[in-house]
Amino acid sequence: MDLSIVIPVRDERANVAPLVAEIRAALDAFLSYEILYVDDGSRDGTAEEIRRLLREGAPLRLLRHASSCGQSAAIRTGVKRARAAWIATLDGDGQNDPADIPLLWRLACGSPPHPPLLLTGEREKRRDTWTKRQASKIANSVRRRLLGDGTRDTGCGLKLFPRALFLDLPYFDHMHRFLPALVLRAGGVVRSVPVNHRPRGEGISKYGTFDRLWIGIIDLFGVMWLQRRASFPVLLEEETRGKAALSCRSTIALEP
Numbered sequence: 149m150d151l152s153i154v155i156p157v158r159d160e161r162a163n164v165a166p167l168v169a170e171i172r173a174a175l176d177a178f179l180s181y182e183i184l185y186v187d188d189g190s191r192d193g194t195a196e197e198i199r200r201l202l203r204e205g206a207p208l209r210l211l212r213h214a215s216s217c218g219q220s221a222a223i224r225t226g227v228k229r230a231r232a233a234w235i236a237t238l239d240g241d242g243q244n245d246p247a248d249i250p251l252l253w254r255l256a257c258g259s260p261p262h263p264p265l266l267l268t269g270e271r272e273k274r275r276d277t278w279t280k281r282q283a284s285k286i287a288n289s290v291r292r293r294l295l296g297d298g299t300r301d302t303g304c305g306l307k308l309f310p311r312a313l314f315l316d317l318p319y320f321d322h323m324h325r326f327l328p329a330l331v332l333r334a335g336g337v338v339r340s341v342p343v344n345h346r347p348r349g350e351g352i353s354k355y356g357t358f359d360r361l362w363i364g365i366i367d368l369f370g371v372m373w374l375q376r377r378a379s380f381p382v383l384l385e386e387e388t389r390g391k392a393a394l395s396c397r398s399t400i401a402l403e404p
């Protein structure tokens with residue numbers, strides 16, 4: 149299998165079938181993949197809808213949290229259970245366009261395995277309310293300046309990365325919005341790719357403007373602290389019994 153597509157959802161029942169149809173249309177002839185829906189305590193019948201599609205033979209897996217633990221937790225659950233070495237994440241409300249995945253996949257395939265690569269979507273034309281766009285603009289520019297992660301838009305749900313890279317990153321609530329800084333900290337490289345953005349399908353946003361802003365400030369200081377405390381040794385050698393000596397590099401070590 150080439151790719152695991154991880155979709156965190158809370159109360160997105162009406163958006164599941166259209167998104168799955170779009171993913172199939174974009175990827176069926178292109179690569180082998182699975183779709184992991186991570187349902188995070190939905191109360192609107194999202195899980196039932198995923199089960200219905202599963203019964204119809206869609207290439208789906210359903211993972212459910214016992215109660216709502218947040219978007220980052222859902223992404224991590226999906227990545228942990230994924231079967232492919234590469235992960236794509238997508239929002240479950242239809243704002244990301246699955247037709248962008250082949251482009252990201254081609255870029256990933258054309259890149260060397262080291263240093264590991266995070267491809268992150270950059271929403272060129274945001275299809276959100278004016279307030280959300282302004283709040284996001286301010287948050288993105290403060291974050292970029294303080295973290296120096298060179299990424300204009302970290303909030304896009306569409307990303308592609310190696311599973312092993314993600315699992316090596318420090319985990320905390322809302323960490324999915326700091327992936328570029330965390331990947332750079334781990335010695336990886338980050339490339340932003342312009343992608344399509346669309347209005348939300350059905351339902352309402354799960355985030356207010358200000359709840360994310362306040363917690364985002366705390367997270368920002370947390371990530372700055374992590375950046376200052378980073379230390380990744382380059383593994384030069386591993387000697388075992390006998391004379392076999394292996395010289396290799398840690399998969400995500402910084403070049404000296």
Ligand SMILES: Nc1nc2c(ncn2[C@@H]2O[C@H](COP(=O)(O)OP(=O)(O)O)[C@@H](O)[C@H]2O)c(=O)[nH]1
Nearest residue numbers: 156157158188218219222239240241353354355
């Ligand atoms: N698993 C999980 N997913 C969430 C949660 N909050 C939001 N999401 C999902 O994350 C994606 C982005 O959320 P959304 O409400 O569209 O945020 P917005 O696009 O910034 O308004 C959607 O797929 C949501 O279903 C949550 O608490 N848990």
Ligand SMILES: [Mg+2]
Nearest residue numbers: 239241243348
């Ligand atoms: Mg959305």
